[in-house]
Amino acid sequence: MPSTRKAFRAALLHSLADPAEVGIEASYEYFEDGLLLVENGRISALGPASELLPTLPADLDIVHHRDALITPGFIDTHIHLPQTGMIGAYGEQLLDWLNTYTFPCESQFADPAHAEEVADIFIKELLRNGTTTAMVFGSVHPQSVNAFFEAAEKLDLRMIAGKVMMDRNAPDYLTDTAESGYLESKALIERWHGKGRLHYAVTPRFAPTSTPEQLTLAGQLLGEYPDLYLQTHISENLREVQWVKELFPERKGYLDVYDHYQLLGERSVFAHGVHLCDAECARLAQSGSAVAFCPTSNFFLGSGVFNLPMAEKHKLNVGIGTDVGGGTSFSILQTLNEAYKAMQLQGARLSPFKSLYLATLGGARALRLEDRIGSLQPGSDADFLVLDYHATPLLSYRLKQVRNIAETLFVLMTLGDDRTVKQTYAAGNLVHQR
Incomplete structure (x- = not known):
């Protein structure tokens, strides 16, 4: 099969570890303006767009999602x-x-x-x-x-x-x-x-x-x-x-x-x-x-x-x-909304980064598939999604008030649902477009 190389530009966020074990700051990686490279159904690279763009062939199409966040599936x-x-x-x-x-x-x-x-x-x-x-x-x-x-x-x-x-x-x-x-x-x-x-x-x-x-x-x-x-x-x-x-x-x-x-x-x-x-x-x-x-x-x-x-x-x-x-x-987003409330009832906190972990890398570890899915690490299957900051009028307005990625993520998990998912990719192929 011929090589199928694709590039996606947006904010990128994925879990690196369980926040309960390494602390919140060490548990995730975030690029405010990131680039995700996909080749033959797998992720080949990710990082700041400013660093990766100069390394790409001039004729490579780049899908640019403004006002959106790419996370693992x-x-x-x-x-x-x-x-x-x-x-x-x-x-x-x-x-x-x-x-x-x-x-x-x-x-x-x-x-x-x-x-x-x-x-x-x-x-x-x-x-x-x-x-x-x-x-x-x-x-x-x-x-x-x-x-x-x-x-x-x-x-x-x-x-x-x-x-x-x-x-x-x-x-x-x-x-x-x-x-x-x-x-x-x-x-x-x-x-x-x-x-x-x-x-x-x-x-x-x-x-x-x-x-x-x-x-x-x-x-x-x-x-x-x-x-x-x-x-x-x-x-x-x-x-x-x-x-x-x-x-x-x-x-x-x-x-x-x-x-x-x-x-x-x-x-x-x-x-x-x-x-x-x-x-x-x-x-x-x-x-x-x-x-x-x-x-x-x-x-x-x-x-x-x-x-x-x-x-x-x-x-x-x-x-x-x-x-x-x-x-x-x-909706996993709606399920995480309920998970937060379940912890509140017990007098416990559920950080948005722990929620992200549960929905992605934590699930992959539960299934012993963390070498394949659950993150955006190079070598992983290119299973990812694009979350739209303007999916609903309320979400769009609410996200104008946030100050950092933690607040953005929590709002997505509290107000988000299927409408928030703009695109879903599996093995690098577009399998859902809103």
Whole structure:
């Protein structure tokens, strides 16, 4: 393939490290008038425009975005493809919400045509909101994952997904068996894992909907394919936590169920963790596992508030998750708005640079992909977005009052939404234009 060299001029901002570990000032790099060079789908250079412009060929086209900020693409570490059609469903907490809304909606994915239609809508929504990588739950039907990966492959997106494994405590029309869940997952792994920029995640929905036999086979899959991901839910809701104790009385607690079946590890992501204890956070960190912090759905379903300071104390990897359809927005910007409020309720601060980290490099580290995504470092995949300072009249007016990049970033995360995302690029290609 011929070299495809592109240049983008705008303000540039990306995370270098976790502010909780290195302090705010050392955690990011910012160029007020920067230049980003992309070659063959990867970032080849970034820096001040004044330094890089003289080094470029005279005939190279430069896309200049005035009054805009380029950041790495956002990373959503927890979201449900089949719940797109029930986002914003009224009036229930987690377990009743699953039975009333979620399971009937997911049943529609037995139809491959329906799966294709929703996969198309879902990916367009991700890209419209600047999300270039997501860790995605399918339904129990393999066709949900096939439809998603087929759509993602066409756009050369870096995506992670898996078929839900669920062999009990769910409607008959929506359960697999321990054996069929294993075999269907294995077939999907053979077809998709490592194809282009796609990765497979073994996906037991959560401990209450899998028998010990199914959890054993989920662990077996991780042993058979060492670079697979694992995604599931943990300690989201107090009734759920109690239910797990009743179903697994021989285990010390919720996390110990997953630990016993060898589901913890460096590519394991546990959604929510609202009611984790200190010892469980320590064990997750020790195993290299990560938690997806999903503030919007935690508020919407009345589940509680994630203790980010406790996670930081244990150096536990944390990414941000929209958790659509328990979450009510595909927008990572809006999700960070909710994350800030979650910390305020605990008397804690969430700096805009920590928010940026959670949405980009922190998510990449949670997924063990920081060498590929999550920053604008040379060698990284050219997954980035352009945020428009004039996306709405209020945003435009409010940003005239700011004094520095910290204030700018915080306003974008508080007032911004899908309209703020002017363009989204994946592997150097324009995949969304507002």
